[in-house]
Amino acid sequence: MRFPRPSHSELLELLSITDAAELDALFKRAYEVKRQYIGTKVWFRGIIELSNICSKDCYYCGIRSSNTNVKRYTVSHEEVVKEARWCYEQGYGSIVLQGGERSNKAWTDQITDLVYAIKDVSDGKLGITLSFGEQSKEVYQQWLDAGAHRYLLRVETANPELYKQLHPQGHSFENRVKSLGYLKEVGYQVGTGVMMGLPGQTLADLANA
Ligand code: SF4
Structure with a gap:
């Protein structure tokens, strides 16, 4: 079931709560919702x-x-495949492969080979989440075709000005958002997020995220 997205002003109101009793009530309500729709199961994910x-x-x-x-x-390729096989044999439902951002072909092909190999050792059953930053639409497609199905690309802040302060030249907020669009278009389940408590961040920035 999907809940209607809270309005910007509702989010701001919730984010502004400081009273201990009100915060407690909010956390309790959040836990009830989580318990109702997700339950109390714990899902293991190997990172x-x-x-x-x-x-x-x-x-x-x-x-x-x-x-x-x-x-x-x-x-190494062999070590990653060995660990992925171990995760599969222990009953993990999915793994996450994560690393710094590199876009040269040798590297992106290396990831493709890994995804194929992990699918192979897990009879195609181990879900694979990737997190390797901004890539071209073609590379995202290549990794999806190999068997990855989720992608994590955090945007870190929804405020372009704050983004600029946190990154040197050549790091583009627009490109980050464009990459998220590519991931959706290609067909991944996409995860993103922002950092909380950044210097200069406002509650409105968080409500906009
Ligand atoms: S946060 Fe920036 S520098 Fe750090 S791994 Fe990600 S892209 Fe690289």
């Missing part, structure tokens, strides 16, 4: 941090490209 190499330089990120204090790694 594999595939690589911390990234071409981007987001100011808030520990693995931003200009941080020379980070030891960079990429997990």
Whole structure:
């Protein structure tokens, strides 16, 4: 069942609550709704941090490209497939492959090969979520065709001005939003989100997200 989306002013009102008793009532109500529609089951999802190499330089990120204090790694194809098989054999329903953003063909083909291999070792049953940043529509399609079905691409803030403050030149809010559009068009289940508590963020920014 789908709930009607709260209006901007309703969201602002909820986000503005500071009274402890009102907050408690809000959290209790949220839990009731969650329990009614999702239940109390816990779903395991195996997350594999595939690589911390990234071409981007987001100011808030520990693995931003200009941080020379980070030891960079990429997990081998064989190791990832081995871990994915283990997840499948333990009864996991899906796994997430996550890593920094790189768009060169050797890398995007490597992800494609991995998705095929994971589908293969799990009899096609293990769901695969990817999170490798902004890519072309063709690459998103290639990964979907290989067997991925969900994609996580956080937009971090719904305020383009704030986005600009958090990123150096060459990082585009518009491109981020365009990439989310590509993912929807291609047919992924798309997850996105914003960071809470950013310096300069307003409650209206959160309500707009
Ligand atoms: S794109 Fe992601 S991984 Fe890369 S620097 Fe930005 S936040 Fe970090």
